[in-house]
Amino acid sequence: SSGINAEWPLRPGETNFKVRESDEKRTWLDLPPLIAPTKCSVLPLSSNPAFEPFIKELSAALRKLGIPNKVDDSSGAIGRRYARTDEIGIPFGITVDFDTVKLQTVTVRERNSCSQIRVQMEEVAGLIHKLCSEQLTWDQAKQMYPEFTAQQTIES
Numbered sequence: 001s002s003g004i005n006a007e008w009p010l011r012p013g014e015t016n017f018k019v020r021e022s023d024e025k026r027t028w029l030d031l032p033p034l035i036a037p038t039k040c041s042v043l044p045l046s047s048n049p050a051f052e053p054f055i056k057e058l059s060a061a062l063r064k065l066g067i068p069n070k071v072d073d074s075s076g077a078i079g080r081r082y083a084r085t086d087e088i089g090i091p092f093g094i095t096v097d098f099d100t101v102k103l104q105t106v107t108v109r110e111r112n113s114c115s116q117i118r119v120q121m122e123e124v125a126g127l128i129h130k131l132c133s134e135q136l137t138w139d140q141a142k143q144m145y146p147e148f149t150a151q152q153t154i155e156s
Helices: 012-016 049-064 078-087 098-103 121-132 138-144
Strands: 017-020 023-029 040-044 069-071 092-096 105-110 116-120
Touching: 023 078, 040 049, 040 078, 049 069, 049 092, 049 098, 049 121, 078 092, 092 121, 098 105, 105 121, 116 121, 121 138
Parallel strands: 040 069, 040 092
Antiparallel strands: 017 023, 092 105, 105 116
């Protein structure tokens, strides 16, 4: 016997490719945060120039903690940009919006559940670090921070 299980897929990534129950066109690569090559995306809600300093600050804070991140400031709806990052296995998304400008908070979204929390700018890099190094679970984070349902600020 060769010790190889013929039932085991030859490409391990196939077992981690998931489909959203609510929308079969939405798929995601379910990589654990610890092994995901890119740990989080930084997504401005729109191309509003007021978001730029916050995006730069967030990306720099994440890099300072050794957290690989991807800024996606391409045009298109935020949902489509979330979907793109889900498909390549990025576990967390940080969204900069008008509340960021006014209240210094960002939305953090978890890929698998699509649930979101609101976090202070100065806390978000540390939170992502703890989530990606398995010092904190998403369920624990959801108990520490308010759930995000809608922006408080419509325009700046």
